[in-house]
Amino acid sequence: MTPLAKLLEAALFASAHPIPLAELAELDPEAPLAAVTAALEELREHYNVDGHGVELVELGGGWQILTRAEYTEAIERAQLASRPQRLSAAALETLAIIAYRQPIGRAEIEEIRGVNVGGVLKSLHERGLIEVTGRSEGVGRPLQYGTTPLFLEHFALRHLQELPRADELAIALRAEPTPVE
Amino acid sequence: MTPLAKLLEAALFASAHPIPLAELAELDPEAPLAAVTAALEELREHYNVDGHGVELVELGGGWQILTRAEYTEAIERAQLASRPQRLSAAALETLAIIAYRQPIGRAEIEEIRGVNVGGVLKSLHERGLIEVTGRSEGVGRPLQYGTTPLFLEHFALRHLQELPRADELAIALRAEPTPVE
Amino acid sequence: MADEQLTLPSPTGEAAFVVDLKAFSGPLDLLLSLIREEQLDIYDIPIARIAEQFLARIRTLGLNDAADYLEMAARLLRIKAQMLLPRGEEEAWEDPRAELVRRLLEYQQMREVVDLLERRGEERRNQFARTFVPPDAPPPPAPLALSLSELLAAVDRVLRAARRPNVHDVVSRPLNVPGAVAIIRDLLQLRARVLWTEIVNRDAEPSFVLSTLLGLLELAKLGELRVHQPKPFANVEIERDAAGEAA
Numbered sequence: 001m002t003p004l005a006k007l008l009e010a011a012l013f014a015s016a017h018p019i020p021l022a023e024l025a026e027l028d029p030e031a032p033l034a035a036v037t038a039a040l041e042e043l044r045e046h047y048n049v050d051g052h053g054v055e056l057v058e059l060g061g062g063w064q065i066l067t068r069a070e071y072t073e074a075i076e077r078a079q080l081a082s083r084p085q086r087l088s089a090a091a092l093e094t095l096a097i098i099a100y101r102q103p104i105g106r107a108e109i110e111e112i113r114g115v116n117v118g119g120v121l122k123s124l125h126e127r128g129l130i131e132v133t134g135r136s137e138g139v140g141r142p143l144q145y146g147t148t149p150l151f152l153e154h155f156a157l158r159h160l161q162e163l164p165r166a167d168e169l170a171i172a173l174r175a176e177p178t179p180v181e
Numbered sequence: 182m183t184p185l186a187k188l189l190e191a192a193l194f195a196s197a198h199p200i201p202l203a204e205l206a207e208l209d210p211e212a213p214l215a216a217v218t219a220a221l222e223e224l225r226e227h228y229n230v231d232g233h234g235v236e237l238v239e240l241g242g243g244w245q246i247l248t249r250a251e252y253t254e255a256i257e258r259a260q261l262a263s264r265p266q267r268l269s270a271a272a273l274e275t276l277a278i279i280a281y282r283q284p285i286g287r288a289e290i291e292e293i294r295g296v297n298v299g300g301v302l303k304s305l306h307e308r309g310l311i312e313v314t315g316r317s318e319g320v321g322r323p324l325q326y327g328t329t330p331l332f333l334e335h336f337a338l339r340h341l342q343e344l345p346r347a348d349e350l351a352i353a354l355r356a357e358p359t360p361v362e
Numbered sequence: 363m364a365d366e367q368l369t370l371p372s373p374t375g376e377a378a379f380v381v382d383l384k385a386f387s388g389p390l391d392l393l394l395s396l397i398r399e400e401q402l403d404i405y406d407i408p409i410a411r412i413a414e415q416f417l418a419r420i421r422t423l424g425l426n427d428a429a430d431y432l433e434m435a436a437r438l439l440r441i442k443a444q445m446l447l448p449r450g451e452e453e454a455w456e457d458p459r460a461e462l463v464r465r466l467l468e469y470q471q472m473r474e475v476v477d478l479l480e481r482r483g484e485e486r487r488n489q490f491a492r493t494f495v496p497p498d499a500p501p502p503p504a505p506l507a508l509s510l511s512e513l514l515a516a517v518d519r520v521l522r523a524a525r526r527p528n529v530h531d532v533v534s535r536p537l538n539v540p541g542a543v544a545i546i547r548d549l550l551q552l553r554a555r556v557l558w559t560e561i562v563n564r565d566a567e568p569s570f571v572l573s574t575l576l577g578l579l580e581l582a583k584l585g586e587l588r589v590h591q592p593k594p595f596a597n598v599e600i601e602r603d604a605a606g607e608a609a
Binding site for chain 2: 387388389390391429430434465468469471472473474475476478479480482483484485486487488489490491492493519
């Protein structure tokens with residue numbers, strides 16, 4: 001590929017949006033517009049003839065490199081199949097507190113955990129594990145959170161009362177096999 | 182290029198972050214892992230030999246296509262993308278300590294750096310370079326910090342083991358304080 | 363990264379001046395650069411001299427308001443005083459500088475890693491990753507890998523970590539739907555319209571919440587009331603159903 005085509009490729013790859021021809025031309029102030037269009041043609045040809053997973057297209061007044069349609073399905077499938085996501089320790093602890101103390105406001109959770117939980121609450125909410133159940137009567141009437149039916153479903157619980165009581169929990173958690181001495 | 186290399190290229194082009202090998206392998210469930218690594222090698226070769234504006238690199242626990250450094254300036258000048266801000270010395274020192282000593286609490290970091298690191302930890306956390314990994318058993322059960330995959334990505338490290346071992350560092354406490362004669 | 367500048371009010375109340383803390387990333391950094399400038403042996407620091415220079419430097423840099431630097435200055439002066447004490451038995455003598463030397467070496471080692479990170483970070487900064495990713499429909503989220511034992515382990519962590527370990531016990535109390543139905547009926551006798559939060563207060567037991575919810579659904583099914591939520595997350599309004607009443 002010519003140096004100009006390589007420069008265009010790098011810019012098209014890095015840009016946050018499709019790039020209009022005029023902007024592409026600014027990449028190399030010495031290159032005449034004709035050279036830029038020729039380099040674009042060269043890049044497009046290269047992707048097509050050489051056989052690439054991507055193609056160069058002109059859409060909505062700008063140029064962009066796009067994944068070829070024939071591969072999008074495999075990519076989406078792979079994203080789905082990618083290993084199930086785990087919750088962070090912070091998210092788990094917050095969820096545990098909400099499960100046992102619902103309805104509970106953000107300030108009370110932060111009081112227990114000693115850290116800001118804004119981001120964690122948002123992500124638990126997006127995952128559908130918690131929901132806003134109302135507002136408390138306190139100053140500013142802060143939002144109260146509780147667990148959702150999906151939460152119960154996820155842990156195969158019929159209702160919240162199936163969660164072990166805190167004192168039973170201590171025993172259950174210690175029941176791990178003790179290392180042989 | 183082989184069909185598998187094209188598929189990998191399509192997926193890598195569509196991602197803003199490194200893709201772990203395991204996820205790349207899921208793109209074609211029938212391809213053995215050896216075929217995937219061979220296709221990655223093919224793609225890397227193709228970019229290098231054929232002369233492209235981008236290259237394929239292994240970092241942050243996965244594979245990623247990046248623009249070649251030689252085009253950075255032109256792309257930035259044309260305002261098509263901009264480089265992230267450099268980290269401050271305070272941030273780098275804190276990261277270096279966390280990278281080597283993780284999981285580590287705030288007090289220990291402050292002990293090594295000799296300064297308060299509350300603000301630095303907050304901003305490293307906001308940038309996604311560190312995360313809370315748990316709490317230590319110590320008094321007050323302080324939070325423990327560790328580095329994230331984004332940390333590796335930011336410093337183009339394949340994995341943490343790529344950092345020199347403490348005893349490989351030049352001044353690695355090699356000479357014990359000489360006993361007083 | 364936050365701009366690490368402190369604007370310090372001058373003690374005389376004159377124009378405030380700005381201290382550039384960036385010149386040094388901390389007292390250990392300043393100390394090390396003094397040792398380097400003077401080409402001193404880190405294992406045999408002339409502590410009186412270095413303490414004096416440290417103090418002079420934080421004065422000229424205007425760092426004397428920065429607690430971390432002051433703390434180090436105090437430490438140096440302490441070591442200086444200890445060095446002056448009679449040593450007594452030579453064998454039992456512990457060099458009061460030992461801890462400082464250890465910290466300086468540790469710090470220097472860390473700085474070496476910083477150099478490496480800086481280099482690698484700079485290389486990476488010079489390459490762009492893909493930023494424009496064409497808007498596809500977001501794929502459904504990956505399934506969540508989360509087991510009950512993990513959740514319970516988290517509860518345990520919270521219980522042990524909480525300053526006041528007052529996480530409520532979930533009491534295995536049977537649901538009392540008839541009781542809740544009675545309460546709701548009584549309330550609706552008094553008022554034609556009540557709010558959910560008037561029935562269920564914020565620290566209600568989960569069993570009561572559930573009982574009330576089931577009771578409401580039961581009464582709605584019987585046509586005795588209507589449940590209405592004006593918008594998502596809004597309070598639930600419960601109204602006596604006139605038609606149901608008539609029937």
